[in-house]
Amino acid sequence: MLRRGERAVVLGAIAAVVLAAVAGVVTAPTRDLDDPRLSTFLAGPHGAKGLAQTLRHLGMTVEQRRHPYFDLASDSVQPRRAVLLAFLDIDRPTARELVAVRDYVTHGGRVFVAGVTGIEMCFGYHSRRLRRGAEADSSPVLSGAWRLPRAGRALVRMPAESLAAATAERLDGDQCPPRPALRVDTLLGIRDGRPLAIRLGFRSGGEAVLLADGGFLTNRSLKETDAGLAVLPWFADGRTRRVVVDEYHQGFGAGGSLLAASAAWLVAHPPGWAILQLVGVALVAIAVMAVRFGPPRAGVERRRRSPLEHLEALAAGLEGAGGVDTAVTLTVSGLRRRLGRAGALSAEGQRSWLAALELGLPTATGRNAVRELQRTINQPGGPERALAAAQAVEDVWEELRPRTTRAAS
Template sequence: MAVDSADGEDAAPVTCRAPAARRVDTLLRTTRGPVVLRAELDDGRTVTLVADDRLFENRALRHSGAGPFALGLVVPRYRRIVVDEYHHGFDASRSLAGATIDWTLRTPWGWGILQLAAAGVLALLAAGVRFGPIRSGIERRRRSPLEHVRALATALAAARGHDVAVGLIVQGLRRRLSRAGRASRGEIGPWLEGLAPAVRTPRGRMALDSLTAITHRPASAEDVLQAADAVETLWEELTPT
């Protein structure tokens, strides 16, 4: 006997004849009892009885093991199973970009990402605006060759290499005045005497005489500095402006 209890007012006892079951298998059981039964009837038919229809809900099929279980109930008996996945969000009109945009616009995390992106764009725009005129770069002047000569002379004088310092100073002037840019070989004295016709000012002749005298005697620390000054004067005298 079965009772239809869909509506309390229309409830009435209904009598029906149920076929006898030859075999009953329990396919799913919980702590409260069996949930899914499969019965083999005497006439050869098979009936599957499910006590909880939540096994076939979209959420259960998608996020639990109910999907494989439901397929296992029908797969052995049918060659093809057609599933309408529209309600699972897999309709033909959707794409990865569309799903991303939909998630961004419909979730709080998506709106948070949009706000962070907007703040980043505004920060870049604010950082790119220049306030005030363009400042010129720092002008860097290279040390002149004569300044290098004076620094070298001071270093060698401190090391008590006075004669070496004077020789290097004169060789530097000789190299700069040569056409090839390299110091020619030979004695320093004759070369200094050969500069006399080209020196025309009293200041230049005094510097040449001082440098010639220094090269003919043991040099001191003061001689090194005087040689550097004399070389600077001769360089200005012999270099065309």
């Protein structure tokens, strides 16, 4: 058994280990430091978690979509002007999804496209690297007083003959027939005049914002440059209430927990049904056993021992220890204390006090009890003397204790 101080030391050591482990988990570098995906799930320098948090602080709801976009082509999905679909440098979707996103915009929906996604080609543009073969080449951005990151890509309009050849409503492999916009506004450009970000407007009221370089949306760019001042107004334009970010084509498909998978297995398979039935029977059995039937049982009565029982127990204990004379002396001293007499007396003093007590008692029963106590002290004997002394003291106390009578009603 550990002492109090040792327990404190052990608990303190355990608490220190737990705090150190928690601090290590909190301060450890995340696994997404080298992840190049522009995902709102990633807090690394190349992720876009900071963008999602900023949009939430601005009062917008950010939803991370983790399933395909085939349902956008259905008639049941009506575009809503307060919803903005965001595609942040995702992997190229399928042709059906590209057409679904294009039709969503041409029917009045709004999208934001950053980087190379394939969606920009559905509107007659593609994102081109500034200098092929030179991966590190970039160009300054026309930003005025803002300190923006250098652009590595720019938007290039598809040739007119390519647009003219795509007038038919059909799919050719993985191609998306482009739809030209009614209005084109340049939001951001590089120094040679090529656009970096544009806004396309369509006759139905649909809108598409295309950003050639997704690097403007990374956590590092938003933290170390003024990219947020240029990009955030495209989202916070007063119309957007909800931003739906495509995470499915970033590799974050619909997932589930072990608990959900276990529940689905229990519901969908016969062995699972059998387990559920057994658990139900066990719960019913426990509930039945927990209910008490019939009248309540009387509890064990516990009462305090009387003073006589205390004296008898003390006398029996001392008698068993072989201290008969000590037991008798302590019994007489207890009677003296109960009568309000302070101070310890010797054996001769106790005899004198008992003689005076005998003369002062008014009844014969009390005087006989004092004489019995005197005989117990003076005469030799065995262990029975302790019990006899206790009984004689109780008799004396009963004679001296004031009588209480019940008041007449």
